[in-house]
Amino acid sequence: MKKYIQLFITTCLILFGVAVNAQYKVGDVATDFSLKNIDNKFVSLKDFKDAKGFIVIFTCNHCPYSKAYEDRIVALDKKYKKQGYPVIAINPNDPEVQPQDGFEEMKIRAKEKGFTFPYLLDEGQKIYPQYGATKTPHVFLLQKEKDKNIVKYIGAIDNNYEDANDVSERYVEDAVNALLGNKPIKVTSTVAIGCTIKVKK
Numbered sequence: 001m002k003k004y005i006q007l008f009i010t011t012c013l014i015l016f017g018v019a020v021n022a023q024y025k026v027g028d029v030a031t032d033f034s035l036k037n038i039d040n041k042f043v044s045l046k047d048f049k050d051a052k053g054f055i056v057i058f059t060c061n062h063c064p065y066s067k068a069y070e071d072r073i074v075a076l077d078k079k080y081k082k083q084g085y086p087v088i089a090i091n092p093n094d095p096e097v098q099p100q101d102g103f104e105e106m107k108i109r110a111k112e113k114g115f116t117f118p119y120l121l122d123e124g125q126k127i128y129p130q131y132g133a134t135k136t137p138h139v140f141l142l143q144k145e146k147d148k149n150i151v152k153y154i155g156a157i158d159n160n161y162e163d164a165n166d167v168s169e170r171y172v173e174d175a176v177n178a179l180l181g182n183k184p185i186k187v188t189s190t191v192a193i194g195c196t197i198k199v200k201k
Contacts (some may be wrong), residue, residue, distance in 0.1 A: 023132025026188045030056075030142050030149045033127045035090065037122035038107045043118045045088070045142075045149055052084030053143040053152070053179065055172060058122075058133040060091045061109045062100035063195035066136045068112045068161045073137070076157070076172060077117040085141075085176050087117040092128035092136065094200040101198070128197060135194035141175050152179060155190030 024030060045054060055076055059066040077087035095102035103121050110119045122128050132139055132154075141153035152175060159169040171190050178185045182196045 004006055013191065020022075024130075024140065024151045024154065026151050026154060028151045029128050030140065030151050031127070032149065035122060035127065036103070037118045037120050038103075038110050039117075043088070048086060050084065050193050051086060051144065051177060053141065053166040053176075054149065055085055055087045055176065056131070056140040056142060057079065057089050057137050057157075058086060058092045058128055058131070058135075058197070060093045060098070060101045060195070061088050061105055062093075062098055063136045065161050065194035069137050069157055070115075072157060072164055074114060074116055079173075081116070083109055083176075083180060085179070089115070089117055089119045090122050090127060092121065092133055093198040094124045094125060097198040097200060116134055124151040125197075125200060133192075135192040136195060137194050141172060141179075143179055147177075153185055153188050154192075156192050159190075 034042045034044045037043045045051075048054070057073060059069070059073065071088065073087055081087070091101055091106055093101040095105075099105070106119055106121060133140070137157060139153065139155060139157055140151055142149040143152050144150075153172065155171060156171075157172050158167040159171070160167045169187075171187055174187065175185045
């Protein structure tokens with residue numbers, strides 16, 4: 001019996017270790033992916049030959065925090081896509097757990113809000129754990145360095161989800177501007193505020 005208990009504890013520690021290691025930190029190399037977009041085509045980071053980097057945002061349809069940020073996410077894409085940093089939005093939620101985040105519902109929401117960026121489904125929920133996303137929205141700013149995508153910022157979009165007009169810290173904008181100006185990023189990580197990711201049971 002004692003042997004089984006020790007085996008169980010060891011297995012848990014290994015699994016926990018894997019989970020921790022899978023969560024990106026600033027400076028890590030981010031994995032590429034191939035996920036289905038709302039136009040039914042598959043999208044990978046390597047498809048964006050001219051990009052200098054990416055604003056990868058895990059977001060979804062149903063979460064009030066995500067909804068509050070939708071217009072700001074569109075604004076980020078419009079502002080920075082032409083400067084080499086497009087937004088890539090990924091819905092990490094399982095649609096069986098949260099039906100509002102189904103693929104067809106994603107198409108409807110993107111049309112309603114005029115999304116200007118890919119809105120991808122993390123089918124099978126394989127990508128968000130690799131990045132270590134825990135909330136929607138949760139941002140991972142990447143910069144291309146040779147053939148790799150290096151994580152430069154992780155966290156929130158800004159410091160006021162409730163009122164876009166009362167934001168005093170624009171974390172993502174400041175980070176992208178620093179990269180564009182070849183300057184150090186002052187704030188490289190913040191706590192993402194939002195809804196928990198809905199995981200298949």
